[in-house]
Amino acid sequence: MQNQELRAIAVQVRRDIVxxxxxxxxxxxxxSLGCTDLFVALYFQQMKINxxxxxxxxxxxxxxxxxxxxxxxxxxxxxxxxxxTLARRxxxxxxxxxxxxxxxxxxxxxxxxxEHLPGIRVASGSLGQGLSVAIGAALAKRLNxxxxxxxxxxxxxxxxxxxxxxxxxxxxxxxxxxxxxxIDLNGQQxxxxxxxxxxxxxxKAKYKAFGWNVMEIKDGNDMDQVVAGLRKAxxxxxxxxxxxxxxxxxxxAGVDYMMGSHxxxxxxxxxxxxxxxxxxxxxxxxxxxx
Amino acid sequence: xxKYTFTEKKDTRSGFGAGMTELGRTNxxxxxxxxDLVGSLKIDTFIKENPERFIQCGIAEANMIGVAAGxxxxxxxxxxxxxxxxxSGRVYDQIRQSVAYSDKNVKIAVxxxxxxxxxxxxxxxILEDLAMMRAMPNMTVINPCDFNQTKAATIAAANWKxxxxxxxxxxxxxxxxxxxxxxxxxxxxxxxxxxxxTIVATGxxxxxxxxxxxxxxxxxxxxEILNIHTIKPxxxxxxxxxxxxxxxxxxxxxxxxxxxxxxxxAQTLAKNFLAPQEYIAVENSFxxxxxxxxxxxxxxxxxxxxxxxxxxxxxxxQ
Ligand SMILES: Cc1ncc(C[n+]2csc(CCOP(=O)(O)OP(=O)(O)O)c2C)c(N)n1
Ligand SMILES: [Mg+2]
Numbered sequence: 001m002q003n004q005e006l007r008a009i010a011v012q013v014r015r016d017i018v019x020x021x022x023x024x025x026x027x028x029x030x031x032s033l034g035c036t037d038l039f040v041a042l043y044f045q046q047m048k049i050n051x052x053x054x055x056x057x058x059x060x061x062x063x064x065x066x067x068x069x070x071x072x073x074x075x076x077x078x079x080x081x082x083x084x085t086l087a088r089r090x091x092x093x094x095x096x097x098x099x100x101x102x103x104x105x106x107x108x109x110x111x112x113x114x115e116h117l118p119g120i121r122v123a124s125g126s127l128g129q130g131l132s133v134a135i136g137a138a139l140a141k142r143l144n145x146x147x148x149x150x151x152x153x154x155x156x157x158x159x160x161x162x163x164x165x166x167x168x169x170x171x172x173x174x175x176x177x178x179x180x181x182x183i184d185l186n187g188q189q190x191x192x193x194x195x196x197x198x199x200x201x202x203x204k205a206k207y208k209a210f211g212w213n214v215m216e217i218k219d220g221n222d223m224d225q226v227v228a229g230l231r232k233a234x235x236x237x238x239x240x241x242x243x244x245x246x247x248x249x250x251x252x253a254g255v256d257y258m259m260g261s262h263x264x265x266x267x268x269x270x271x272x273x274x275x276x277x278x279x280x281x282x283x284x285x286x287x288x289x290x
Numbered sequence: 291x292x293k294y295t296f297t298e299k300k301d302t303r304s305g306f307g308a309g310m311t312e313l314g315r316t317n318x319x320x321x322x323x324x325x326d327l328v329g330s331l332k333i334d335t336f337i338k339e340n341p342e343r344f345i346q347c348g349i350a351e352a353n354m355i356g357v358a359a360g361x362x363x364x365x366x367x368x369x370x371x372x373x374x375x376x377x378s379g380r381v382y383d384q385i386r387q388s389v390a391y392s393d394k395n396v397k398i399a400v401x402x403x404x405x406x407x408x409x410x411x412x413x414x415x416i417l418e419d420l421a422m423m424r425a426m427p428n429m430t431v432i433n434p435c436d437f438n439q440t441k442a443a444t445i446a447a448a449n450w451k452x453x454x455x456x457x458x459x460x461x462x463x464x465x466x467x468x469x470x471x472x473x474x475x476x477x478x479x480x481x482x483x484x485x486x487x488t489i490v491a492t493g494x495x496x497x498x499x500x501x502x503x504x505x506x507x508x509x510x511x512x513x514e515i516l517n518i519h520t521i522k523p524x525x526x527x528x529x530x531x532x533x534x535x536x537x538x539x540x541x542x543x544x545x546x547x548x549x550x551x552x553x554x555x556a557q558t559l560a561k562n563f564l565a566p567q568e569y570i571a572v573e574n575s576f577x578x579x580x581x582x583x584x585x586x587x588x589x590x591x592x593x594x595x596x597x598x599x600x601x602x603x604x605x606x607x608q
Contacts, residue, residue: 024409026408026409026410027409076413101409101411101579101580102579102580103578103579103580103581103584103585103588104578104580105578105579107579108411108412108413108578108579109409109410109411109413109414109579110410110411110412110413110414112411112412112413114412114576114578115578123412123413124413125410125411125413125414126375126376126380126413126414127349128349157326157348157349158349160326160348160349160350161349161350162350162352162353189326189348189349190326190327190328190329190330191324191326191327191328191329191346197326197346197348198326198346198347198348198349198350
């Protein structure tokens with residue numbers, strides 16, 4: 001798929017995100033919008049995904065994911081972008097996005113396997129745990145002789161959790177070179193700018209010192225840069241080191257009033273704000289709202 | 291029965307915030323710590339008035355508990371605050387070794403406990419924290435029922451020597467207890483005297499118990515309601531006195547049936563006075579996303595369920 005098409009899908013995913021969060025008046029639009037381009041690039045172009053369809057015309061999902069790339073979302077609060085991407089990619093009906101965060105839904109506030117939503121391989125929401133699970137899955141791939149890759153996305157605030165650094169230490173130790181981790185460097189978390197809340201300082205130097213091959217995507221909301229960055233990361237796998245992508249994004253990217261602060265980390269737009277957002281997210285392709 | 295009314299609904303976490311505001315003004319040793327959840331814990335006023343006595347810990351709860359333990363060594367009274375899920379299970383060993391076993395005067399004050407945090411779903415809805423904290427030696431466990439009681443419990447916690455787990459919640463609920471009440475840790479509050487069934491309730495379930503008792507009264511059944519705001523140490527005397535009279539009990543909590551208030555009551559009864567008991571609690575299940583009211587209904591924690599269990603337990607009396 002061409003980057004032009006990815007961009008069109010990204011607009012649609014952004015529309016889904018704001019509509020989902022608006023419908024239940026809860027959830028996390030900020031980080032979701034910031035990571036939309038990455039999700040679309042991964043799921044529609046870069047990741048090797050099993051394209052077999054089940055009887056119900058949706059992608060057949062296999063928990064073990066043998067023979068395909070795997071993705072883990074550690075910062076589970078950005079579930080809206082994950083759910084929309086999975087639905088748009090064909091894992092389940094896009095109509096189901098309307099049930100997000102509502103009772104009896106498979107689209108829980110934070111991703112879970114408990115309701116068997118296709119595409120989710122482990123629960124997340126309590127921060128700091130995803131990278132460890134991704135390492136385990138990557139080691140399982142190695143044991144299985146499976147050459148495919150494991151991706152893991154984390155938040156930058158999330159880097160403050162101690163377990164992240166236990167994982168950061170373990171991955172290079174085990175030469176987990178089929179692992180590509182990505183940090184959403186939006187510089188924001190709940191209580192304010194990450195720098196002010198708890199300074200992460202030089203993540204590049206830290207991960208390097210821990211033994212990772214560290215690279216950057218300077219603008220994670222520019223599809224061309226995201227795609228080029230992911231291509232480069234893939235080339236760096238298989239060389240004895242795990243890969244870390246530090247990806248700068250803008251929280252709320254695509255909706256002007258949500259950008260530039262931490263305020264929209266976990267707040268839903270009202271009716272008027274939703275309309276303003278949708279007016280800024282104009283689709284061009286044939287895809288449409290759920 | 292005693293009539294309880296309310297003119298407003300407020301969240302218990304705001305009661306905690308109000309208690310912290312007062313402590314900030316009256317007790318110079320009180321220090322507040324938080325792990326990137328200041329707004330949710332309602333401690334903005336404390337921070338504004340005492341910026342030097344607030345420690346932002348970032349999203350690093352294990353470190354926060356250790357830092358809190360260290361602060362007590364300098365004579366401070368630290369309140370370590372976050373969501374209940376991240377202030378209990380996630381940091382259990384840090385609390386166990388650095389706080390409880392080391393007998394440090396740390397107050398672990400946690401919000402968003404139980405199902406009623408709502409839409410965030412099961413990953414955040416801790417329903418096992420009372421069990422964990424009850425099992426820990428040297429830990430005092432408090433789960434107040436409304437804004438006023440939470441405020442009073444917060445102030446009482448600062449004046450109590452030793453580790454405390456203070457648990458409260460997110461949604462707005464009726465404010466029906468007295469403002470500026472005296473809060474006695476470990477002492478049950480007699481909400482209503484009755485003779486046919488004892489209802490012991492904690493946290494958000496106390497209001498549900500009152501609603502249930504009103505429905506039961508209309509059916510000619512007199513329910514005694516005890517508010518067990520302190521799960522540990524448990525006011526066994528008050529519970530036994532009541533059950534000796536009514537000869538049956540319904541325990542009510544926003545928590546797993548395993549290991550919570552109900553099990554504490556059952557333990558007391560098994561050792562002292564056998565009587566049938568029914569549980570209002572989540573039965574071996576995780577929660578899910580939904581509105582607080584929907585979840586209380588779906589998981590059987592509403593007044594209607596308390597009525598049903600009361601009728602059932604009365605039937606079971608010898
Ligand atoms: C262990 C844990 N502590 C606290 C929280 C509450 N929480 C949810 S998101 C968040 C901020 C995360 O910041 P970041 O990783 O930068 O994500 P962003 O806000 O940029 O989306 C916090 C503190 C949590 N989910 N898990
Ligand atoms: Mg961030």
